[in-house]
Amino acid sequence: MQITPTPLEGVLIFEPRVFHDSRGYFLESFNKKVLKENNLAFDFVQDNQSLSQQNTLRGLHFQAPPYAQAKLVRVARGAVLDVVVDIRKTSPTYGKHFSIVLSDENNLQLLIPEGFAHGFLVIENNTVFVYKCSQYYHKESEGGIFWADKHLAIDWGTDNPIVSEKDQLLPQFDSFESPF
Ligand SMILES: Cc1cn([C@H]2C[C@H](O)[C@@H](COP(=O)(O)OP(=O)(O)O[C@H]3O[C@@H](C)C(=O)[C@@H](O)[C@H]3O)O2)c(=O)[nH]c1=O
Numbered sequence: 001m002q003i004t005p006t007p008l009e010g011v012l013i014f015e016p017r018v019f020h021d022s023r024g025y026f027l028e029s030f031n032k033k034v035l036k037e038n039n040l041a042f043d044f045v046q047d048n049q050s051l052s053q054q055n056t057l058r059g060l061h062f063q064a065p066p067y068a069q070a071k072l073v074r075v076a077r078g079a080v081l082d083v084v085v086d087i088r089k090t091s092p093t094y095g096k097h098f099s100i101v102l103s104d105e106n107n108l109q110l111l112i113p114e115g116f117a118h119g120f121l122v123i124e125n126n127t128v129f130v131y132k133c134s135q136y137y138h139k140e141s142e143g144g145i146f147w148a149d150k151h152l153a154i155d156w157g158t159d160n161p162i163v164s165e166k167d168q169l170l171p172q173f174d175s176f177e178s179p180f
Pocket residue numbers: 048050058059060061062118119120136137164166
């Protein structure tokens with residue numbers, strides 16, 4: 001597993017080694033020992049999976065402490081533009097975002113610590129998005145920021161994605177009080 005830092009401290013790109021042969025390929029999608037060896041003390045307790053049609057946008061989401069979640073995200077089928085926003089109030093990159101294409105072609109994963117809002121735009125039909133979380137789902141602790149917020153200025157590559165009713169009502173960054 002190759003681990004590469006991003007401009008947002010703590011957000012890491014994981015690139016697994018892929019073994020190709022005549023049958024197809026093999027890769028390790030998660031290895032607890034690798035996390036330990038890299039001093040990444042995450043204890044993942046829940047795995048999630050979603051299926052989305054092209055042009056679906058899910059996000060930007062987080063869970064507030066004490067139910068804050070670190071996430072290890074990847075795409076099992078299809079492709080997404082994955083976006084994280086730093087919402088750690090004392091961070092030098094507060095309000096800044098990082099985006100990366102995750103796909104079944106590049107097999108990249110993103111490790112997202114607590115203190116980030118997360119979302120993704122689906123680039124291919126029937127995309128299967130899979131992720132590990134370090135805390136259980138806790139509905140009352142759900143929070144988010146409106147995906148098209150002007151301050152965040154995220155280039156999603158589309159102006160009219162398919163967005164849930166809940167996500168359309170998320171607050172703008174200016175009126176949002178980060179719990180981190
Ligand atoms: C996230 C989640 C949802 N649910 C339920 C609640 C709801 O009825 C249904 C769909 O939930 P949502 O609309 O919130 O699903 P979704 O918009 O896919 O939410 C996800 O978005 C991405 C961007 C993230 O980062 C995730 O942490 C998560 O917030 O699934 C669970 O039972 N457990 C969970 O862990």
